[in-house]
Amino acid sequence: MRISIGRIGWHILTVLITIALCNEHDSICDESTGNCVEPTHTVIRLAKRDDQLARRIAADHDMHVKGEPFLDTHYFLYHSETTRTRRHKRAIVERLDTHPAVEWVEEQRPKKRVKRDYILLDNDVHHASPFRRSVLSRDGSRRAQRQQPQSPREIPSLPFPDPLYKDQWYLVSFHLIIRFLFVTFQHGGAVGGYDMNVRQAWLQGYAGRNVSVSILDDGIQRDHPDLAANYDPIASTDINDHDDDPTPQNNGDNKHGTRCAGEVAALAGNNQCGVGVAYKAKIGGVRMLDGAVSDSVEAASLSLNQDHIDIYSASWGPEDDGKTFDGPGPLAREAFYRGIKNGRGGKGNIFVWASGNGGSRQDSCSADGYTTSVYTLSISSATYDNHRPWYLEECPSSIATTYSSADYRQPAIVTVDVPGGCTDKHTGTSASAPLAAGIIALALEANPELTWRDMQHLVLRTANWKPLENNPGWSRNGVGRMVSNKFGYGLMDGGALVNMAKNWKTVPEQHICTYEYRLANPNPRPIVGRFQLNFTLDVNGCESGTPVLYLEHVQVHATVRYLKRGDLKLTLFSPSGTRSVLLPPRPQDFNANGFHKWPFLSVQQWGEDPRGTWLLMVESVTTNPAATGTFHDWTLLLYGTADPAQPGDPVYSATPPTSQGVLSRVQQLTSQVRTFFGGFG
The missing domain is CATH 1.20.5 (Single alpha-helices involved in coiled-coils or other helix-helix interfaces)
Known part of the structure; x- marks a missing residue:
């Protein structure tokens, strides 16, 4: 047979x-x-930094140390070329684990990480200078400069003579009439003619002086004629090749980081390309995407010189394919935490992240653990005509928006390019995050004492939703702010951000209040077919411990297993009635393992009083009545303060709607869903 x-x-x-x-x-x-x-290298942690001991341990195990230690006491170890078999390598790592001086050891495997841009077919590049790569040494010049008195602010003479400045429509609206006619013709009267109001900050003399920004990417061309004068070697390194030169390979694939750097700090008034948002800021780059990217590579990048670097900008993440759940590993999470805890002399580093380009695949940035980190500012994109771009991902962790590209018919972002040239075709949320980093640099010049949490407050308070109001999906949260899963709190406003930053008072101490939902039955709850489950938690704001009466971030850690993960939808309702879709259905996600204690994040309840009944709705949109799974657990983490963020802030009612009121609202929504789908199976 x-x-x-x-x-x-x-x-x-x-x-x-x-x-x-x-x-x-x-x-x-x-x-x-x-x-x-396969593992690419091994990381060990010692009790304290001891480079000589690390090298000796490596040599004793037929390995060698590469590069500088990261997170103070962690070292990159590589097997010698004579160690060929996997079994032999594994035995060496097992011996390392028993070494008395080694506190922790782990083999590092590469992760799939993608840059968040895309290619426009008519990609015009204007070449200006030759390209070279050579190893350089760091010196202390930048650190010494920071200790000097701050130079007086200079009011620029506008417009700048740089040839592409006139095409930077998102910074200064030269195109008011053209844009108005364009959006009227395209969309029948959509709001047009807005920019990000950077000119107002410039005219007050703010240009990012004494602020250091590092681009974590595929490197930057440090000798580019529009970057060289602002280049900061202390904010730069090469993790991929373990040297100090972040210059990318000149192979056509590694221009991304240089483009992002130009958005932030391209020089002004030098007749080259356009201008950076913070054209007096210092700019560095970490070459870390041009090779195997592991947890340790990310951690070494995120933790580089945290007392020196103010802002880290990242325009990459897990694959935006509509089926991936991924985020930072334990070392990268530690780097984030150390950054906000100790960076900038204890004020905290500011991490700016591109929200993702998977919109055409119905992806959600809620499945990206970098954008759902409490420690990052997740930045979304808007088009020339103030609409949602085709690549935009929706999630309640996005805090604000900057302009970027749409399709080939609309203008994109002007910046520098490799090798030594310019482009007006930078794209995607890759272009949005550096613009946000540049605007934040203006605010840090206005008030260098701002903490990482101060900056998040300022960004959401000054974001302008009006340019984007014609897009569906806006809602008003419990303190009256308009917010959207597409655009966060709206378009960043450079002038408003600087003006508010100048007189901002440091926010009160952050508290964390945790509530764990316990199932009546200790076993996971079975789920079958199309279902809807409602889980409520009564919250008093931890009044007897570390009270949270004014919300900042809200996290839900949930564990669910289901036949097709992409059929799941999670929605959170606050006591004030704010509804946040934590996870929309993702049709291309066929994973059958679900997610385990995944940290969903919402910033949409910012400022609300958390006391009252919270409700988590877990449902499925499956058409398969035989689909099965289990609901395991969920935990609510409330981040916030006991007192208002600023003196004089309004005090909102501490008597939120009752649990019955929240459930009534959910029943209304459920009825609408049932009507739409014709009933649940």
């Missing part, structure tokens, strides 16, 4: 065999493709 396996059968068999072989060699395997990932 002949057995016909068929094409699908052969694929499944190949995957199973490949996974078995990979497991034999201790590799990480993708269950859907069978692709295996």
